[in-house]
Amino acid sequence: MSAPEQERLARAALSRLTEPGEPRLSGLLAELGPVVLRDRLLEGRGSDGLQDDVATRLAACDPVAELERAERFGLRFVVPGDEEWPAQLDDLAGVEPLHRRGGVPVGLWVRGPLRLDALHHPVAVVGSRSATTYGTAVAAEISAIAGREGYAVVSGAAYGIDHAAHRGAVSADGPSVAVLACGADRAYPVAHRAMLEFLAAEGAVVSEAPPGCAPTRIRFLARNRLIAALAEGTVVVEAAVRSGALNTATWTSRLNRHLMGVPGPVTSASSQGVHELVRGGAATLVTSGADVLEVLGAAGEHLAETPRGRERSRDRLTRRQQQVLDAVPLFQGAAVDSVARAAGVALLEVQTALVALERTGYVERGEDGWRLAARAHD
């Protein structure tokens, strides 16, 4: 199944001539369809002032050549109506704009073999560019565990947490999707060129902006909504109070997707934004990949094991022995009847238990009576 060619061409033209996340576009597209909308704009007919910005340029635009050139560079333009269209993005239609960005994208420019309609439990792992080594280690670990389960790790290819997220997924041979603010043919940041090439070869590199576009701040804001909307849930690993990752978090909440936060030291500014999300109830606290799988997985599919701690040797004692052991003073000795009173256990039973506990090294007999021995402190 694929969208009609006329629609694809109209969308390619609109993609080139409007900004990603242009909030007026999504509603008009839904109402008129891409062909009629493009034609109206070409005719300079009123649509919220959008025509003033684009009309002249729309006429000069050549979407046929644009799509051919994209194909030569290994890019495809995925649009609503295509089998590959990730339907979860349509949820964006129901969400109010944020920072003047919003709506369902006109289309997505994609590089890489991963099909966007077949992402298995996509999970966004995002956070600060200026991450700590703690944050990057946790992001990589969570992404590796998600990747090992075949979950698609979605992130923004930025420095810090994003990079660690892709790296973690790749290390586990898991699928990973980079959503960029610049054209999908470009490498930003330049230092991540090799990683982006790898993702383009084995995963997917996606952008709402057409090839060649430079990243701008509003394109980052528009991009963040796509990260949130592609994924079933977003894990924020580290985010200072004004981190862009909090923008992705807000989109996640507005989309009613799972928002998760990894805590860190309260003394770390990099965790402050995450703590705010958890404290305010917006995000669920997660501490591991297992926690994330539990939040996202089908019920019962992944249940994070509640950590039980090291089994204490006292767990192997009988209930009566434990009761008696609990009543032996931590220091100073105690007579049998004093232990019996403290334990609420009959004298004879206490004697039996104390002898057994002495044999196994839990208590010892001193001049002043029974006291705990080394093993009781295990």
Next chain:
Amino acid sequence: MSAPEQERLARAALSRLTEPGEPRLSGLLAELGPVVLRDRLLEGRGSDGLQDDVATRLAACDPVAELERAERFGLRFVVPGDEEWPAQLDDLAGVEPLHRRGGVPVGLWVRGPLRLDALHHPVAVVGSRSATTYGTAVAAEISAIAGREGYAVVSGAAYGIDHAAHRGAVSADGPSVAVLACGADRAYPVAHRAMLEFLAAEGAVVSEAPPGCAPTRIRFLARNRLIAALAEGTVVVEAAVRSGALNTATWTSRLNRHLMGVPGPVTSASSQGVHELVRGGAATLVTSGADVLEVLGAAGEHLAETPRGRERSRDRLTRRQQQVLDAVPLFQGAAVDSVARAAGVALLEVQTALVALERTGYVERGEDGWRLAARAHD
């Protein structure tokens, strides 16, 4: 106001001859009153088997001498009916026993000038004995901030978090209460003798166990319920999965008091128990003394300031200038009309804005057009 002397004597006898938190005692006391209960037990009359444990010793017990001796050592025995009785402990009557400990205490043995009926917003700060330097620093800081507000910091005088909690409160000249598992005349751990003497001189040292008693494991369990019940809320700073602090946390929840948890690195075993509490929804995440005051304070009395982060210089730009600045590429230059298109702003306005932004150091003109300058990255 003070309890009838006969009742105080009966309670002193019962305190000496039953274990702290003896779960059968509380209901019987409420039903029969201390005098009748003691007399019944003296007569060996059936009360859940309690009489077998205590009858003979009750006869031999001399509460008059006990109270006189206590007074000589600077201890008072506070019982229900006394003006000083902390009424919040009565809530324990409605809570099921935990680890075979429960109920309202028979009475409290108290050293120190702080009156238990006049604790201002008592808050428990508890956690692992084997705390990290991170944990003790945070516990001391939170307690200092609570102490500075005159809140009474309640803890257990143990190593680690407890010690840091008392230390933090004292450092801010705030009231602090140590609740012990041994007699209030004793120092456990011995290394904290000086701190306990200080609290006895300026705050309060409290125990349900009569003077001279050694600490046993069940006395710790009984003690934890008093820490939870004395306080309006409990802050767990660090707790491994099997930490005793989680016992205090459970009491706090069962008493419907505020349970708060301080997060830490997910890689730290010492924070694992706290993270479980937050993740499961039992505890509210708190990151500072201000957060704790907000949870405990009267509505509006303390509102933790949502951290806003360093104000960015861009906040001082006009809305139009921000809009234009957002549309300037992060790297590579862009022509004015390209910026105008990205910003969705008329060409003339963009030119005006760019010139203003150039003057203030946000953008610069290169050979390839406008690009961001250093200040834009502030």
